[in-house]
Amino acid sequence: MSTKIATREAYGKALVAVGAENPDIVVLDADLAKSTKTVDFKKRFPDRFFDFGVAEQNMMGTAAGLAAAGKIPFCSTFAVFATGRAFDQVRQSIAYTRLNVKIAASHAGITVGEDGASHQSVEDIALMRVLPNMTVFVPADAREVEGAVRAAVAIRGPVYIRLGRAPVPVLHGDDFTFEPGKALQMRPGRDVTIVATGIMVAAALEAAAALEREGLDARVLNVQTIKPLDAAAVVAAARETGAAVTAEEHSVIGGLGS
Numbered sequence: 381m382s383t384k385i386a387t388r389e390a391y392g393k394a395l396v397a398v399g400a401e402n403p404d405i406v407v408l409d410a411d412l413a414k415s416t417k418t419v420d421f422k423k424r425f426p427d428r429f430f431d432f433g434v435a436e437q438n439m440m441g442t443a444a445g446l447a448a449a450g451k452i453p454f455c456s457t458f459a460v461f462a463t464g465r466a467f468d469q470v471r472q473s474i475a476y477t478r479l480n481v482k483i484a485a486s487h488a489g490i491t492v493g494e495d496g497a498s499h500q501s502v503e504d505i506a507l508m509r510v511l512p513n514m515t516v517f518v519p520a521d522a523r524e525v526e527g528a529v530r531a532a533v534a535i536r537g538p539v540y541i542r543l544g545r546a547p548v549p550v551l552h553g554d555d556f557t558f559e560p561g562k563a564l565q566m567r568p569g570r571d572v573t574i575v576a577t578g579i580m581v582a583a584a585l586e587a588a589a590a591l592e593r594e595g596l597d598a599r600v601l602n603v604q605t606i607k608p609l610d611a612a613a614v615v616a617a618a619r620e621t622g623a624a625v626t627a628e629e630h631s632v633i634g635g636l637g638s
Contacts, residue, residue, distance in 0.1 A: 384547035387579075388486040390522035391543050392417025394529040395454060396424050402533065403428075408443055408455045410436045416456040416486045416543075436461045440469035440481070447479040452533060458492075459485035459501035459542065463508055474538050475511035482532045483508075486543040489629030491579065493545060506634020508540040509607045515560070516607040518542045518628075518636075520581035521551045524604050527558020535560070542578060544629075549582045551602075563610035565617070569599030573617040573624040577603045577636045580627040587627075603636055 399405045399421055406428045413419040413431060422429040432439040436457055443453040455462065462485035463470070474481045490500045509516050515535055517528040525543065532539040551566065566581065567588050576584035581602045588598035601617050603610065618624040626637035 383550045385522040385550055386545060386547045387519055387522065387525045387543045388415070388417050388545060389547075390525035391456075391484055391486070391529065391541070392420035394526045395421040397526070398529055398533050399425050399428065402452065404450065405452045405454065405533065406430065406446060408432060408439050408453055410434060410439050410457040410461065412457050415458070415545075416484075418454075418456045436466040437469045440466045440483075441473055443481045444469070444473035444477065444479050447474075447481045452480055452482065454482045454484055456484050456486065458495075458499055459488035459504040460499055463501065463504040463540075467507060470508075470538075471511055475514050478513040478537050480536055480538070482539045482541065484529070484532075484541040484543060487545045488542045489544060489579065491544060491546040491629065495545070502629070502631045503634070504540075504542065505606055505628075505630050505636070509634065511538075513537050514607065515539045515605070516542070517560070517604060518578040518606055519604055520576075520578055520602055521548055523550065523552035523554075523556040524558055527556065528604070531558055531560045544579050546579070548579050551582060551585075558604070561605045561608045561610060563613040564602040564604065565599065565613075566602045567598070567600040569597045569621060571597045571621060571623070573599040573601055573621045574627055575601045575603060575614055575617070575624055575636065576627040577606065579629055584627050606636060
């Protein structure tokens with residue numbers, strides 16, 4: 381786990397890749413293209429990039445219209461704005477109507493550095509998973525981000541992809557295949573299961589290694605899709621190890637642990 385790449389960085393590169401393959405993909409941002417890394421897409425496809433300024437609600441409403449017209453819009457801003465400020469538009473115009481809008485929100489959780497507490501989002505998973513028709517991906521590394529973006533393009537309906545600001549370890553090789561709705565066992569174990577998502581997967585692997593030195597054999601389960609949840613994998617792991625704890629950069633209320 382020596383190489384570290386921020387999931388937002390991987391998102392910018394993945395957008396360019398899928399954009400080159402599909403001319404119907406358009407990207408919308410709200411004055412944060414350099415931070416969300418949609419600037420990569422802007423440089424490559426300027427005629428398919430739209431910046432709405434500090435008007436997240438307008439961005440989501442426009443994305444709904446573009447989707448209704450046959451485009452595949454990716455909307456990006458910070459998670460606290462995408463899911464909080466624009467919740468009404470996401471709920472009414474995107475989720476309930478099952479429009480083909482992808483919301484890829486960066487700076488999720490508390491690891492937002494100098495952006496501070498006002499930008500820390502610990503409610504976004506809860507807000508998105510409760511909405512009808514919404515798929516929720518929380519990738520743990522750059523490889524999972526690329527897979528999540530491609531899966532989002534393939535899914536006919538709204539998708540939320542949770543991204544982070546800070547660099548995180550690359551956990552998978554080039555041959556990794558992202559499977560929506562499927563949890564991954566990252567490490568076997570007999571005594572306890574650590575069920576983790578997002579940036580906490582790497583932390584869970586580190587914790588499991590520390591526990592091993594103390595004689596405890598911990599399994600690590602990576603839940604890369606929060607909705608639909610791979611409940612069968614979680615239940616099986618808990619039964620086989622006899623105990624389970626969850627790790628997430630989000631409130632336990634409405635998050636992975638609830």
